[in-house]
Amino acid sequence: MTAKPQDAFEKARKFNRVEEAHAAGLYPYFKAIQHHHGGSVMVDGEEYVLTGSNDYLGLTQDERIKQAARDAVATYGTSCTGSRFLTGTLDIHETLEHELAEFFGKEQVLVFAAGFLACASSVAALTGRHDLIYFDRENHASLYDGFKLANVRNEQLRRFDHNDANDFERLLKEDEGKPGGRIVYTEGVFSMSGHIGVVDKIVEVARRYGCRVVCDDAHATGVLGPLGQGAHYHFNLQNEVDLVVGTFSKSFASVGGFVAGEREVVEWIKHTARPFIFNAALPGPNAAATLEALRIMRSEPEHRERMWKNVNFMRDNLLTLGFDLLGSDSPIIPVLAGDDDTAILFWKGLWAEKIFTTPSLPPAVPKGQSIIRTSYNGAHTQPQLEKALHAFEKVGRELGVIS
Numbered sequence: 001m002t003a004k005p006q007d008a009f010e011k012a013r014k015f016n017r018v019e020e021a022h023a024a025g026l027y028p029y030f031k032a033i034q035h036h037h038g039g040s041v042m043v044d045g046e047e048y049v050l051t052g053s054n055d056y057l058g059l060t061q062d063e064r065i066k067q068a069a070r071d072a073v074a075t076y077g078t079s080c081t082g083s084r085f086l087t088g089t090l091d092i093h094e095t096l097e098h099e100l101a102e103f104f105g106k107e108q109v110l111v112f113a114a115g116f117l118a119c120a121s122s123v124a125a126l127t128g129r130h131d132l133i134y135f136d137r138e139n140h141a142s143l144y145d146g147f148k149l150a151n152v153r154n155e156q157l158r159r160f161d162h163n164d165a166n167d168f169e170r171l172l173k174e175d176e177g178k179p180g181g182r183i184v185y186t187e188g189v190f191s192m193s194g195h196i197g198v199v200d201k202i203v204e205v206a207r208r209y210g211c212r213v214v215c216d217d218a219h220a221t222g223v224l225g226p227l228g229q230g231a232h233y234h235f236n237l238q239n240e241v242d243l244v245v246g247t248f249s250k251s252f253a254s255v256g257g258f259v260a261g262e263r264e265v266v267e268w269i270k271h272t273a274r275p276f277i278f279n280a281a282l283p284g285p286n287a288a289a290t291l292e293a294l295r296i297m298r299s300e301p302e303h304r305e306r307m308w309k310n311v312n313f314m315r316d317n318l319l320t321l322g323f324d325l326l327g328s329d330s331p332i333i334p335v336l337a338g339d340d341d342t343a344i345l346f347w348k349g350l351w352a353e354k355i356f357t358t359p360s361l362p363p364a365v366p367k368g369q370s371i372i373r374t375s376y377n378g379a380h381t382q383p384q385l386e387k388a389l390h391a392f393e394k395v396g397r398e399l400g401v402i403s
């Protein structure tokens with residue numbers, strides 16, 4: 001008789017790092033929120049100032065958006081229970097697509113059940129066998145996983161230094177004469193460093209080499225541009241960014257994703273992208289919440305103005321205290337802790353002060369550059385920001401992160 005094979009689940013039983021971290025009181029993740037108030041949340045019956053969400057405009061608690069979602073439950077129920085392709089398309093998906101297309105200044109929009117799927121679908125549908133893909137070293141995991149979902153081969157991938165259009169051009173030059181098309185992926189606002197992407201420089205280089213430009217605006221929609229349309233409006237490149245991909249899970253106070261671009265390209269994605277076709281549609285209540293948030297975003301600039309006022313207040317004060325914010329120029333403000341242990345202790349110190357943050361450790365950030373990833377929004381009150389600032393100062397000094 002042959003020997004029994006190894007148990008494939010054995011690795012899970014040996015995985016005890018999480019239990020050890022819990023036992024030491026050093027596990028910062030999966031904190032269950034009992035009640036959300038916008039700038040603060042209740043956890044275990046205690047109130048914490050929340051400085052790590054992606055609710056940039058502070059709209060998740062807006063009564064009009066909540067009501068739109070409730071009304072949609074009454075009309076559409078709680079789920080589409082099927083792909084957009086088959087029985088999952090609702091009239092509200094189409095209304096949302098039309099209004100988003102107008103907002104983004106693009107011919108057509110396609111709505112997805114998640115931003116992750118929108119990003120993966122753009123890779124899956126648009127990458128031909130010989131096409132070359134250029135992307136920023138700091139691009140989000142959804143792009144990397146999109147490569148895998150799309151079966152893109154390593155030989156097709158070119159990674160350039162973060163926000164470095166010269167390095168991007170170097171790679172394009174090396175590939176001159178090679179067959180296939182070229183697509184570059186960048187981001188409007190990078191999710192960890194908080195840097196605004198140099199989309200203008202990327203576009204300028206891409207145009208000279210016949211390379212298509214895709215911008216992931218997950219963190220830029222609602223944040224950049226005169227009405228929050230994103231990086232292509234911020235840089236006045238409405239037509240030069242070929243495809244905008246993004247999410248409803250941040251400024252839109254909902255969940256879901258989109259691609260926005262030329263009609264033929266969006267139709268192609270709609271009919272060929274497996275992550276779109278083989279996935280149940282965005283539920284009606286989420287579509288309705290997104291649509292209401294879009295209308296508020298378009299007509300009430302005060303949410304964005306309040307966000308920037310809060311962001312500038314926090315950035316100026318954290319810099320004055322001596323923190324290294326990695327050059328962030330957006331609502332995402334990473335506070336550099338250094339090694340992983342310091343980042344975890346930093347989180348623990350802030351938690352004790354009733355500030356809810358999360359540490360970002362490798363592989364989400366480079367080794368030795370662990371951060372407390374903070375972000376500020378239109379819902380934070382001045383007392384909440386001041387409380388957070390005092391906590392950062394106290395814990396930062398205790399740990400020697402600042403002197």
Ligand SMILES: Cc1ncc(COP(=O)(O)O)c(C=O)c1O
Nearest residue numbers: 114115116140142191218247249
């Ligand atoms: C840059 C970026 N792209 C895409 C996504 C995926 O969006 P979603 O949460 O809608 O799947 C995220 C979410 O964290 C993101 O930060």
